[in-house]
Amino acid sequence: MPSIEFHPLTTVVIVGRPNVGKSTLFNRLTRSRDALVADLPGLTRDRHYGRAVWEGLPYLVIDTGGFEPVAKDGILREMARQTEQALDEADRVIFLTDGRSGLTPGDRTIAERLRQRGKRVTLAVNKVEGMARAVVTAEFHELGLGDPLAISSSHGEGIGDLMDEVLGGIPVPDPSAPSSEERPDRPRIAIVGRPNVGKSTLVNRLLGEERVIAFDQPGTTRDSIEVDFEENGRLYTLIDTAGLRRRGKVFEAVEKFSVFKTMQSIEEANVVVLTLDARQDISDQDAHIAGHVLTTGRAVVLAVNKWEGLDAHRRDRLRQDIARKLGFLDFAHHLFISALDGMGVNGLLPAVDAAYQAAMARLPTPRLTRTLMAAVQKHQPAKAGPFRPKLRYAHQGGHNPPIVVIHGSAVAHIQDNYRRYLENTFREAFELRGTPLRVEFRQGHNPFADRKPKPLTESEENSLRRQRRRGRKLFGKR
CATH class of the missing domain: 3.40.50.300 (P-loop containing nucleotide triphosphate hydrolases)
Structure with a gap:
């Protein structure tokens, strides 16, 4: 060819x-x-x-x-x-x-x-x-x-x-000729985290060059910088973002714009690499950033940077803090790396690829419905008064993140803990590692609700009158 x-x-x-x-x-x-x-x-x-x-x-x-x-x-x-x-x-x-x-x-x-x-x-x-x-x-x-x-x-x-x-002297290309802009879809990867956790150093390590400024000073990166690159024949777009501080510590107008650009980059990304500093404790701000990523539905890879040189006690304690404070990201890949010397960085892009594939996965309706029926048989939703919600079938409603739409009756009464139970069930059944999964419920529609009764024919009206007279004779007039 x-x-x-x-x-x-x-x-x-x-x-x-x-x-x-x-x-x-x-x-x-x-x-x-x-x-x-x-x-x-x-x-x-x-x-x-x-x-x-x-x-x-x-x-x-x-x-x-x-x-x-x-x-x-x-x-x-x-x-x-x-x-x-x-x-x-x-x-x-x-x-x-x-x-x-x-x-x-x-x-x-x-x-x-x-x-x-x-x-x-x-x-x-x-x-x-x-x-x-x-x-x-x-x-x-x-x-x-x-x-x-x-x-x-x-x-x-x-x-x-x-x-x-x-641009004088540069010929306009033939519209029918292929251009360098004709590229297949590629994962958009946003590197986010608090200031000075090593995001720009990690970007430069992945690119193999000093593409962005990495300086030992919080707030060095102010804008979100997008870089296209290729690795092992796969195309990616890498986004270096400004560090996110607590709202009460954001004073300058420029920093407020930087925070806005970072939030926008998260929403426009396919995969977010949440970068933590292993030499600092897991803070509430780390949890807030992780919560925002989860709210937007982005796939996540958790990268714990500056891992080199830590003793075993510090490493064990940090793992425990991650499990306790960021337990809601247990579906994400956890990598312990050093962007400065490259330790563990080779595993980052494979984890991103896996998370991206999970976020874009196609979920067949028959298999979704079978998984739903097995989950309901194992654990039914709680009753809502005298009625128990009935779940009939499921289908995929979107991707990035994957959305599973479940149809049934009395679904408005399904509790949040049962929704989480179904989310975990679908994630395990389809091996969706690295991405959140959302479950939405749809109330079943009564096909006869909008129908108007047909007018009775003359013979039907005569038959109805005869039945009424027969009933009066049997049971007496009331």
Whole structure:
């Protein structure tokens, strides 16, 4: 069978100083709100990928953090490294500057770094709404990167001219030809947990590269970063999320947005890897996060990180705490790992695959009904007054999580403990390890409830009168 040639997407990278509007431009180009936007320098830290289309041409756009090439250490240095890695992948570069701040020494430093790389660069001057464009862009000519284009990311002004310049010369692909976007469904894996439990380190370990910033400081990750990757011929989307703190400790507006993005990532994922810190006790916040994951119905893998170097007593105590405080996740795979040195990480993706298959499982109606009948025969639901609920048959009502719909009578009186009994029964019968399962009840419909009685024929009315007279003769008139 001949191989199919896929056409890779053109990669466009947006770079610039902090707070010049890179994320706003990213959202404008991708027609999304994927990147966090606020009037705060340094909000974006990791590189953020998105797909966009301009005049029929699909391309990949990368948002980067504020670029400060001269940073020597700390979080700014890590951000600069992320931008450098994005530039390695770039086919075209948008160098974004701030028209209201004017030309700065930082702009000159970035321009020099871009010239050294030899990439095709388009210079854009942002935030020019309500200003004379020729006057605003005049001083940026000295950067030596061609004619600067005046734009407004927030208002959409000049975006068309900008993208015509950036993507000029790239042929529009034939719509009938396969593209790199034509990929099969893949598991979406969200890595969640409290701050500083090692989520970003785990993401980098799975990817085999420093894809996201892993820094020994709580709150390093602020946005949810999605990364597509392949392992053993299987495609995945990995989502690194911001750490979730207790509501009373979330003060900054940026952190509130980060929490919202993390919650959104959980709901949009297929499998959630709940990451715990083995060097800390299991907290109420861990239980709250686990409860939210369970409420959304996502498949779960429990990863206990920083397991290396712990003594046997600490390990036994932690296992007991997990069983006691997170016992409602007993259906999930429990892995004890070290993201820093890779211990146990090889078992993570197989556990994710198993949980994903369980979440997407197809449950045949005949087997569901047989399992239901066996469960009822073993343990019937409690009576509701003089009546006992009767369960007749079951079928699948959805997946991710699997939903089993049971039809019967008086089902409104079924108690929660019996519902949990049925959930556990179905999970064991179908070996659904790693995913929650929901049972829903449907009250049986009376097929004769909406029927109106047919009018009697003349012979039927005569027969009814004769029966009434016969009854009066036998039993007397009352």
